[in-house]
Amino acid sequence: MESDGPRAGKDMQQLPMLEEAVVGIKDGKVTYIGETTEGIQADDIIDCQGKLVTPGLVDPHTHVVFGGSREHEMALKQQGVPYLEILKQGGGILSTVEQTRVASEDHLFEKASFHLDRMLSYGVTTVEAKSGYGLDVETEVKQLKVAKRLQESHAMDLVSTFLGAHAIPHEFKEDPQAFLDEMLGMLDLIKLEELAEFVDIFTETGVFTVEQSRDFLSKAKEKGFGLKIHADEIDPLGGTELAADLGAISADHLVGASDEGIKKLAQSGTIAVLLPGTTFYLGKETFARARKMIDEGVTVALATDFNPGSCPTENIQLIMTFAALRLKMTPEEIWNAMTVNASYAIGRGEQAGQLAVGRKADVVIWDAPNYFYLPYHYGVNHVNTVIKNGLIVSKRRDIVDT
Numbered sequence: 480m481e482s483d484g485p486r487a488g489k490d491m492q493q494l495p496m497l498e499e500a501v502v503g504i505k506d507g508k509v510t511y512i513g514e515t516t517e518g519i520q521a522d523d524i525i526d527c528q529g530k531l532v533t534p535g536l537v538d539p540h541t542h543v544v545f546g547g548s549r550e551h552e553m554a555l556k557q558q559g560v561p562y563l564e565i566l567k568q569g570g571g572i573l574s575t576v577e578q579t580r581v582a583s584e585d586h587l588f589e590k591a592s593f594h595l596d597r598m599l600s601y602g603v604t605t606v607e608a609k610s611g612y613g614l615d616v617e618t619e620v621k622q623l624k625v626a627k628r629l630q631e632s633h634a635m636d637l638v639s640t641f642l643g644a645h646a647i648p649h650e651f652k653e654d655p656q657a658f659l660d661e662m663l664g665m666l667d668l669i670k671l672e673e674l675a676e677f678v679d680i681f682t683e684t685g686v687f688t689v690e691q692s693r694d695f696l697s698k699a700k701e702k703g704f705g706l707k708i709h710a711d712e713i714d715p716l717g718g719t720e721l722a723a724d725l726g727a728i729s730a731d732h733l734v735g736a737s738d739e740g741i742k743k744l745a746q747s748g749t750i751a752v753l754l755p756g757t758t759f760y761l762g763k764e765t766f767a768r769a770r771k772m773i774d775e776g777v778t779v780a781l782a783t784d785f786n787p788g789s790c791p792t793e794n795i796q797l798i799m800t801f802a803a804l805r806l807k808m809t810p811e812e813i814w815n816a817m818t819v820n821a822s823y824a825i826g827r828g829e830q831a832g833q834l835a836v837g838r839k840a841d842v843v844i845w846d847a848p849n850y851f852y853l854p855y856h857y858g859v860n861h862v863n864t865v866i867k868n869g870l871i872v873s874k875r876r877d878i879v880d881t
């Protein structure tokens with residue numbers, strides 16, 4: 480799977496592959512891809528007969544660093560209490576904020592490390608990690624430092640995003656702009672200490688308006704950050720158009736994206752990161768219009784949106800099934816959306832998302848006969864072996880001999 484850039488629109492149907500292939504790995508890099516072992520010397524050989532071998536998956540939208548959990552909200556969801564109503568009542572994101580503020584940096588590190596281990600075991604080798612559960616300088620920095628420590632110590636490759644503008648904390652309820660100014664005041668520190676490459680904002684009813692978002696992201700752009708937006712997730716405010724207007728690297732969710740917004744994404748090259756697991760978990764019937772986006776020439780990526788409230792799952796393989804059945808994406812489009820397009824959505828197009836000579840050996844061997852199989856056989860983990868930087872980091876856990 481090799482590409483000289485993100486795959487947009489109809490190009491997403493391209494999926495170069497080899498049958499009966501051989502992949503050579505040395506010193507963390509892919510050194511050979513061919514159809515014969517003639518003349519090949521190797522210390523270790525893994526027999527992949529009947530198996531599928533792909534690049535490591537890229538999850539370009541997660542909130543993986545957080546304290547606590549929100550299973551107690553499940554009952555409210557079952558009673559039909561909307562997500563934004565739970566937030567308005569001081570729950571939702573603000574509940575996780577309370578739990579994250581009181582958690583130590585080390586506890587957040589251990590907890591996120593556990594989630595990253597699980598993501599690796601599902602075949603993910605690069606992950607975007609957002610802050611946004613601090614909503615005060617101290618805790619936002621704490622979250623970002625955890626992500627930085629994980630990037631330095633965990634097998635997983637992380638890309639960090641500052642999402643200080645995730646919700647309005649209780650203490651600023653009367654003055655959202657003062658809160659946004661406080662978050663903007665962090666950007667110089669974040670840049671200086673290299674705590675994040677991207678800045679994101681939750682543009683949503685009851686959170687931040689399009690105009691507040693435009694101002695916030697424009698200032699972040701002036702300081703050299705890449706931009707992302709949680710756009711049109713629940714109410715169609717027009718965050719999609721804003722993302723395109725600002726030249727954001729990605730616009731995420733897009734359930735309510737308008738025809739105009741979709742056209743603008745195709746023109747600006749802003750990548751549409753779709754999160755069908757969240758739409759499923761929020762109990763919505765209407766999913767993002769992936770088919771229209773692809774037909775209009777938009778570059779589409781997929782992600783879990785792993786977070787404790789609206790999508791508490793690390794299982795990116797399940798997202799493949801949602802993408803097939805509810806977004807109506809083809810297997811070829813899904814695989815591009817989870818590898819090459821996902822890598823470009825977080826600025827790692829040159830480092831991740833492809834299986835090609837000279838690239839980092841992030842490779843997954845799947846217990847699957849072909850690439851159609853993963854979206855089809857759902858809810859289980861098909862990973863046989865995950866190779867990260869040329870080293871085996873996860874193997875299928877066989878039944879333990881009793």
Ligand SMILES: O=C(O)CC1=NCN=C1
Nearest residue numbers: 572681709786787788789
């Ligand atoms: O609810 C959460 O914790 C994560 C989220 N942010 C925006 N939508 C969902």
Ligand SMILES: [Zn+2]
Nearest residue numbers: 540542709784
């Ligand atoms: Zn999110």
